[in-house]
Amino acid sequence: MTAGTSTITSAIGGLDRIRGELADFYRDLHMHPELSGAEHRTAEKVADQVGALGYQVTTGVGGTGVVAMLANGNGPTVLLRADFDALPITETTGLPYASRNDGVMHACGHDMHATCLLGALQLLAGARSTWSGTIMAVFQPAEETGRGAQGMVDDKLFERFGKPDIVLAQHTAPFPVGLIAGHPGVAAAATDALRVTLHGHGGHGSRPEVTVDPVVMAAATVMRLQTIVSREIAANDAAVVTVGSMRAGTKDNIIPDDAELQLNIRTYTPEVRQRVLSAVDRIVKGEAAAAGAVRAPEISVIDTFPVMNNDPDALQRTLTAIGEILGPDHVFDPGRITGSEDAGIFATSAGVPLCYWMFGVLSLAQFGGTDPVQIVRDVLSGRIDPKSVPGPHTAKYFPDVDPSITAGVTAMVTAALTWLGSAAPMA
Incomplete structure (x- = not known):
């Protein structure tokens, strides 16, 4: 038995009081990006924050990876993954919190991934009375080189911390904030x-x-x-x-x-x-x-x-739950993408399903519209040139901070509670 909509809504309700702290944490990560395999400051910041929430934290997994565990009775083990490395790009956003590390930039949103997972872990820890099972939070280095996930697996991730029953991961995307996208089967090249x-x-x-x-x-x-x-x-x-x-x-x-x-x-x-x-x-x-x-x-x-494969049943179950929270018209299938991801290595190595989705992080103003659903339709139909909007791996890519945190935390908490066991009595 898994958590219902009311339980999920209640857990997410705690986001209002921590949103400001999460925004500050995000801006700090954005100002101090670190390249793949060298995420020492980032890992330390993440470990300190998660450890303060009551998770059992282990650092140095597969290099600079961080693993945080929270056992809460019998039930499934759910792996929640976020990467946190940056790219060798000189930022030109002009933001007051732009990168202070010359030639290095969080141009793919990994700072947002880490922030949203941190927020989700805080809300999930506060909602322990509503779920049962074990949370395995994996903050992964070196995604951009394709070596981070395999490095953590090679460092005996599953022998040391146990095998999960599901791997859940998300990524920022250059479409309007508040929209969620996932494709079943072969999802990334x-x-x-x-x-x-x-x-x-x-x-x-x-x-x-x-x-x-x-x-x-x-x-x-x-x-x-x-x-x-x-x-x-x-x-x-x-x-x-x-x-x-x-x-x-x-x-x-x-x-x-x-x-x-x-x-x-x-x-x-x-x-x-x-x-x-x-x-x-x-x-x-x-x-x-x-x-x-x-x-x-x-x-x-x-x-x-490797090719990344989304388990169709796991993705449908997860996106259906997210759609019940955000509205079904805010969830769509973007088709398979030519981008690549190593999150699937965790799932294939453990022999469990992968559920991977994307969440929009760009403000409506960047598209010149007011309806996010219509904007996506316009982009897909060619009425809006996607080249007119900054995308990942470019010097001008940046999320709209507060609504992006809300979307990413909401999606991750919803997904986690959908797969964790319920501590509520049977009806």
């Missing part, structure tokens, strides 16, 4: 990030005829790579090949010896993934040979993410 080093033969810029120019070689490679999706992947399949970094040379009149590309590949099936990776290998080596490279190019893996 797999990622392969690659580093390609092309070897030429440098020389003076005035004598290209005695060189093998790696800049031209790299440019030709970039253009040829763009034909993989358009000419080698079937129209009813899907893939993304992005060259996100191209580095070569130091001065206008020096032809360098080498050039480096960094590729990001997104796929949904093993077959398409293998086809894309094989094409990348063939094209990189072929362009190098055509250019007369002095030696074969090098291709190395930067990081990988």
